Amino acid sequence: MLQATDIAKSFGDHEVLRGISLDVERGELISLIGPSGCGKSTFLRCLNFLEHPDAGRVCIEGVTLESNKHWHRKDEAQAHRLRAHVGMVFQSFNLFPHRNVLDNVMMAPLQVKKMEYEKARAIASELLEKVGLATVKNRYPDRLSGGQKQRAAIARALAMKPSVMLYDEPTSALDPELSEEVLSVMRALDEEGMTQIVVTHDMRFARAASDRVLYLEEGQIVESGDPDVMFVHPREARTRRFLRTLL
Amino acid sequence: MQKYTLWGSVKKRVCLFVLLVGCLCVLVPNAMAESYSVPGAQNEQDLPWASDGEANVPYVFHDPAHEGRITGFEYDLMGAISALLHRHGRFVQNGWDGLIPGLSRGLYAMVIDGIEITPEHAEAVLFSRPYYVTSNRILVMKGHETLNTLAALHHHSVGTIKNTAAEHLLLQHGIEGIRSYEEETDLFTDLRNGRVDAVLIDEPIAQYYRSDDMELVGDPIGRITYGIAFPKDNPALRDAVNTALENIIHDGTLHRILARWNLWTPQMAVYTGDYVTLKSKPTAWDEYRSTMARMSGSGASALWHRYLAFVPLIAEGAVMTLAVSALAMVLAVAIGLILALGRHYGSAPLRWIFGAYVEIVRGTPLLIQVLFIFYGLPVFGIRLSPFIAGVMALGLNYAAYEAENYRAGLLSVPRGQMEAAIALNMTHFQALRLVIVPQAFRTVVPVMTNDFIALIKDSSLVSVITLTELSQTYIRLSSTYYDYVGTGLMVGSAYLLIGLPFVRLARMAEKRLGRAIGQGHH
Numbered sequence: 001m002l003q004a005t006d007i008a009k010s011f012g013d014h015e016v017l018r019g020i021s022l023d024v025e026r027g028e029l030i031s032l033i034g035p036s037g038c039g040k041s042t043f044l045r046c047l048n049f050l051e052h053p054d055a056g057r058v059c060i061e062g063v064t065l066e067s068n069k070h071w072h073r074k075d076e077a078q079a080h081r082l083r084a085h086v087g088m089v090f091q092s093f094n095l096f097p098h099r100n101v102l103d104n105v106m107m108a109p110l111q112v113k114k115m116e117y118e119k120a121r122a123i124a125s126e127l128l129e130k131v132g133l134a135t136v137k138n139r140y141p142d143r144l145s146g147g148q149k150q151r152a153a154i155a156r157a158l159a160m161k162p163s164v165m166l167y168d169e170p171t172s173a174l175d176p177e178l179s180e181e182v183l184s185v186m187r188a189l190d191e192e193g194m195t196q197i198v199v200t201h202d203m204r205f206a207r208a209a210s211d212r213v214l215y216l217e218e219g220q221i222v223e224s225g226d227p228d229v230m231f232v233h234p235r236e237a238r239t240r241r242f243l244r245t246l247l
Numbered sequence: 248m249q250k251y252t253l254w255g256s257v258k259k260r261v262c263l264f265v266l267l268v269g270c271l272c273v274l275v276p277n278a279m280a281e282s283y284s285v286p287g288a289q290n291e292q293d294l295p296w297a298s299d300g301e302a303n304v305p306y307v308f309h310d311p312a313h314e315g316r317i318t319g320f321e322y323d324l325m326g327a328i329s330a331l332l333h334r335h336g337r338f339v340q341n342g343w344d345g346l347i348p349g350l351s352r353g354l355y356a357m358v359i360d361g362i363e364i365t366p367e368h369a370e371a372v373l374f375s376r377p378y379y380v381t382s383n384r385i386l387v388m389k390g391h392e393t394l395n396t397l398a399a400l401h402h403h404s405v406g407t408i409k410n411t412a413a414e415h416l417l418l419q420h421g422i423e424g425i426r427s428y429e430e431e432t433d434l435f436t437d438l439r440n441g442r443v444d445a446v447l448i449d450e451p452i453a454q455y456y457r458s459d460d461m462e463l464v465g466d467p468i469g470r471i472t473y474g475i476a477f478p479k480d481n482p483a484l485r486d487a488v489n490t491a492l493e494n495i496i497h498d499g500t501l502h503r504i505l506a507r508w509n510l511w512t513p514q515m516a517v518y519t520g521d522y523v524t525l526k527s528k529p530t531a532w533d534e535y536r537s538t539m540a541r542m543s544g545s546g547a548s549a550l551w552h553r554y555l556a557f558v559p560l561i562a563e564g565a566v567m568t569l570a571v572s573a574l575a576m577v578l579a580v581a582i583g584l585i586l587a588l589g590r591h592y593g594s595a596p597l598r599w600i601f602g603a604y605v606e607i608v609r610g611t612p613l614l615i616q617v618l619f620i621f622y623g624l625p626v627f628g629i630r631l632s633p634f635i636a637g638v639m640a641l642g643l644n645y646a647a648y649e650a651e652n653y654r655a656g657l658l659s660v661p662r663g664q665m666e667a668a669i670a671l672n673m674t675h676f677q678a679l680r681l682v683i684v685p686q687a688f689r690t691v692v693p694v695m696t697n698d699f700i701a702l703i704k705d706s707s708l709v710s711v712i713t714l715t716e717l718s719q720t721y722i723r724l725s726s727t728y729y730d731y732v733g734t735g736l737m738v739g740s741a742y743l744l745i746g747l748p749f750v751r752l753a754r755m756a757e758k759r760l761g762r763a764i765g766q767g768h769h
Contacts, residue, residue, distance in 0.1 A: 050666055083672040094667035098685050108671035111681060153667075160671060 007056035031206035034216035087157030147178030283483035302726035374474035382467030395465035406443035564720030578642025583649025608647035637709035656687030696753035
């Protein structure tokens with residue numbers, strides 16, 4: 001349902017992504033791991049064109065966007081179509097601080113999808129219930145704990161009914177016990193069949209919850225495979241070295 | 248009269264520039280139904296003429312007995328001339344500095360304000376024949392009557408008005424202690440306070456401004472002639488007014504007007520050949536003196552009556568200040584936001600153009616901008632009413648400051664906010680409207696409040712383009728009654744009253760927007 005082909009990206013002279021390809025099946029949970037600066041976050045951000053790849057192609061749910069150096073108005077329109085299928089969650093939450101939790105979740109359905117207020121409110125309430133925030137839905141973001149913020153951010157992304165969710169280090173800013181609140185929501189989504197791609201440093205989660213793990217280094221996929229196999233018997237020396245420093 | 252050399256202060260030099268620009272703007276020559284055209288006329292009967300009616304006793308001034316009514320010997324004279332031309336004279340208030348630029352701009356047909364007929368002035372305007380001839384006089388405090396000739400003034404400090412024939416005279420005679428003033432009220436105050444020993448000034452001013460503890464001494468000195476000023480390209484109108492002037496000289500109308508104001512002089516008798524002695528009383532003079540004695544007194548009843556009479560005038564000025572400021576604010580916010588968004592998100596050329604606009608506007612004085620928009624733009628065929636020009640000048644000026652403020656506000660919103668909005672599939676415009684601007688607004692409000700209070704105060708600058716707002720009202724009232732303290736307190740309070748609601752409003756907005764804006768990022 002998601003194909004990324006030969007995604008390349010440079011920042012100035014620095015080649016961050018050297019042609020990465022990925023094919024994702026519906027319902028998969030994929031973890032992207034690797035050392036800092038390996039390009040895993042950039043790759044994730046290229047999938048919904050928050051970052052414009054210099055080259056490569058992304059196809060999600062049949063919407064294809066080819067990228068090159070020059071970004072045109074029609075590319076922007078196509079990116080808009082593509083993003084309709086993609087939800088994204090950030091390390092720093094990025095909730096809208098001037099709106100309460102419910103408004104944060106309702107804003108995009110109301111404004112982008114022009115959904116009726118009552119309907120948007122029902123959907124938002126249901127999602128907040130699901131992520132365990134029903135009791136704090138009228139609070140402003142600064143009155144939430146980190147775990148609550150990230151769950152609210154997940155609910156906000158889900159409100160747009162995406163077919164794939166992208167997580168950019170969703171728990172890196174959280175204490176372990178707060179991380180667990182977030183991870184359990186992600187596991188629940190996995191059970192419902194949501195397709196999810198997670199950039200993470202949490203090896204325990206990557207190993208326990210992923211269907212597939214990708215190890216990136218210097219802008220390339222070094223190794224990918226079943227987590228139980230990869231964490232125990234990595235094929236590549238580089239993967240082994242990386243895992244040894246962490247475990 | 249006072250400051251009758253047109254280009255004294257820096258401001259006046261600015262006006263010279265504006266005048267030159269204005270002169271380039273060729274007034275369209277009319278195919279005349281009448282033998283002359285009347286610039287600025289609103290209908291067939293209209294005859295607009297301008298003067299600086301602020302503290303301009305006895306020329307054209309606001310009647311202290313009936314506030315809101317204009318009077319003065321020149322006012323009466325214009326009434327007589329208008330009648331002979333079968334028109335309705337209409338007084339147009341304009342600051343001294345703006346009188347001749349306004350004439351060049353075609354705002355009105357003529358200017359009468361004790362303007363001396365000199366070769367320098369005749370280069371800028373056409374003059375009528377003289378309507379008044381007078382001299383300079385020496386004025387001293389009682390007890391200093393020996394200072395009664397120019398020769399006696401040596402080794403004394405002598406006050407006069409800047410760039411006048413009187414100052415010229417003092418320089419010619421090598422008087423060492425010359426002190427030149429912009430405003431005659433300051434000059435008389437310093438005479439009373441002993442900062443100057445004597446004053447040399449036009450006789451009508453000396454007569455009307457002197458108090459009982461002052462004495463006119465010695466003989467009249469020199470000869471001063473006043474003329475009505477017309478646009479250079481309108482000799483036909485000048486000729487028509489000259490004919491009317493001749494008529495009222497010969498039938499004694501001018502004599503009766505001047506006598507009423509106690510201004511008929513031997514020089515006038517020589518000039519007109521009219522040696523009749525009128526039996527009539529100087530009624531206007533008497534009325535003015537008694538009114539001033541009653542109103543400029545410091546008794547409680549005099550003060551009470553005076554301040555009560557000021558209230559509607561100050562209210563009127565306050566309404567003008569508020570209207571100009573409020574509309575300018577709306578303009579400044581709208582344009583400032585466009586400039587800020589353009590500079591933050593626009594293409595390179597757009598960023599450059601908007602940046603240049605901001606730097607130019609912030610780098611030049613507001614006064615120049617006001618004058619340029621009002622007097623300069625007509626050169627390019629853009630003629631704005633004083634009110635619109637004032638709002639535009641203030642609004643466009645403050646837009647530059649607001650733009651910088653808003654840009655700082657936009658920069659204060661974390662990048663992640665825009666990314667989150669885009670990831671939710673909002674367009675850039677939706678992201679700005681719903682996410683970025685509301686957050687930027689909150690950091691911007693305190694600065695904006697300051698800017699708006701500054702704007703209310705800066706709105707006083709629009710008085711140079713004939714708008715009578717609070718500051719102009721203050722200048723007029725305080726210099727008419729020599730009362731800078733009481734009037735100042737009243738006008739100052741009016742400014743505060745206007746400013747306070749904005750401060751309150753800003754506080755409320757800040758509270759509402761500020762509620763619960765927190766981290767959301769780190």
